[in-house]
Amino acid sequence: xxxxxxxxxxxxxxxxxxxxxxxxxxxxxxxxxxxxxxxxxxxxxxxxxxxxxxxxxxxxxxxxxxxxxxxxxxxxxxxxxxxxxxxxxxxxxxxxxxxxxxxxxxxxxxxxxxxxxxxxxxxxxxxxxxxxxxxxxxxxxxxxxxxxxxxxxxxxxxxxxxxxxxxxxxxxxxxxxxxxxxxxxxxxxxxxxxxxxxxxxxxxxxxxxxxxxxxxxxxxxxxxxxxxxxxxxxxxxxxxxxxxxxxxxxxxxxxxxxxxxxxxxxxxxxxxxxxxxxxxxxxxxxxxxxxxxxxxxxxxxxxxxxxxxxxxxxxxxxxxxxxxxxxxxxxxxxxxxxxxxxxxxxxxxxxxxxxxxxxxxxxxxxxxxxxxxxxxxxxxxxxxx
Numbered sequence: 001x002x003x004x005x006x007x008x009x010x011x012x013x014x015x016x017x018x019x020x021x022x023x024x025x026x027x028x029x030x031x032x033x034x035x036x037x038x039x040x041x042x043x044x045x046x047x048x049x050x051x052x053x054x055x056x057x058x059x060x061x062x063x064x065x066x067x068x069x070x071x072x073x074x075x076x077x078x079x080x081x082x083x084x085x086x087x088x089x090x091x092x093x094x095x096x097x098x099x100x101x102x103x104x105x106x107x108x109x110x111x112x113x114x115x116x117x118x119x120x121x122x123x124x125x126x127x128x129x130x131x132x133x134x135x136x137x138x139x140x141x142x143x144x145x146x147x148x149x150x151x152x153x154x155x156x157x158x159x160x161x162x163x164x165x166x167x168x169x170x171x172x173x174x175x176x177x178x179x180x181x182x183x184x185x186x187x188x189x190x191x192x193x194x195x196x197x198x199x200x201x202x203x204x205x206x207x208x209x210x211x212x213x214x215x216x217x218x219x220x221x222x223x224x225x226x227x228x229x230x231x232x233x234x235x236x237x238x239x240x241x242x243x244x245x246x247x248x249x250x251x252x253x254x255x256x257x258x259x260x261x262x263x264x265x266x267x268x269x270x271x272x273x274x275x276x277x278x279x280x281x282x283x284x285x286x287x288x289x290x291x292x293x294x295x296x297x298x299x300x301x302x303x304x305x306x307x308x309x310x311x312x313x314x315x316x317x318x319x320x321x322x323x324x325x326x327x328x329x330x331x332x333x334x335x336x337x338x339x340x341x342x343x344x345x346x347x348x349x350x351x352x353x354x355x356x357x358x359x360x361x362x363x364x365x366x367x368x369x370x371x372x373x374x375x376x377x378x379x380x381x382x383x384x385x
Contacts, residue, residue: 006042007034020101046066046068065105065263067097067112078146081330086142098112121144122153123153125328139155139159149294177376181346195208201260205231218284221257224281224282228257232282235250274313278374282366283368286323287362288296290363296354314344316342316364317342319339322357324337324338325337328351346379
């Protein structure tokens with residue numbers, strides 16, 4: 001095949017991978033590019049299974065499964081969503097891409113076996129593929145969440161021994177915390193303070209995030225990294241351009257904002273509920289018909305449940321029935337829930353999540369970032385029991 005023909009074939013294969021990965025791969029690097037496929041084909045790292053029997057309707061260029069194999073000559077480290085390292089020894093063969101559109105996965109399993117790989121990195125959201133791999137003895141070792149919100153698993157082939165399960169507090173994704181809730185009086189007081197604040201000229205500020213669909217998500221802060229309640233973002237999470245333009249704000253402390261004085265009952269309720277230091281405290285509004293598309297806050301290294309980490313808690317104040325929260329767990333399964341008003345929910349923001357407000361009224365949450373530790377871990381373990 002000529003060089004031009006090889007490039008065209010790589011482009012066709014890239015398009016096929018995009019179709020096969022639909023719903024699992026996100027971001028600019030979610031699918032191997034034509035250049036990567038071309039290079040991998042040239043040095044033998046690209047392994048393709050073609051249909052055993054071609055029908056007249058089948059496209060000549062459509063494979064049934066593809067894997068991309070990489071040999072880690074110096075070894076490497078696979079860091080899971082907690083930042084915990086899993087060492088991959090030197091000389092190990094890793095299937096970095098495992099692509100198959102289904103509905104059956106015999107071909108990709110045959111490819112993995114024939115390629116003699118030591119580990120594979122499938123998309124955990126491809127549940128039929130994961131079920132097929134596990135039925136053949138593949139064993140889960142760890143989960144990585146990418147900034148683009150992809151969920152990849154590290155799997156070892158049979159006869160691998162079972163891996164260590166995640167602690168209950170780390171496996172928890174979207175959990176109602178037992179025994180924690182605003183009283184009816186507190187809900188009325190918090191709602192009343194919010195109404196009075198807005199009537200007196202307080203305002204919602206747009207959240208800059210790219211996943212804020214149709215600019216439907218607004219907020220303001222009671223605690224934040226600027227006395228201005230409209231400055232709701234965390235400096236560590238901002239873009240490089242923002243950091244370069246605002247170097248004096250990079251190490252700003254978290255303080256009560258100018259809005260906090262209008263919310264004494266709200267502050268008292270939060271401090272009653274939570275026996276740990278607070279970081280940001282924000283009111284967050286999602287407009288009717290609004291949406292936060294799938295994302296993960298994996299770039300915030302402080303996120304987590306340990307005593308040195310920050311956990312995110314949601315307290316719904318206005319939660320119309322048509323507002324649905326979605327959270328993907330550490331094994332790629334999606335949890336869908338409507339959050340009850342006044343309850344307290346833990347959200348593991350390191351894992352992918354999304355919100356859709358299909359109601360005709362707004363959704364309003366009080367969102368608190370609080371220091372984790374045994375108090376939170378115990379509640380999450382109780383919830384899982």
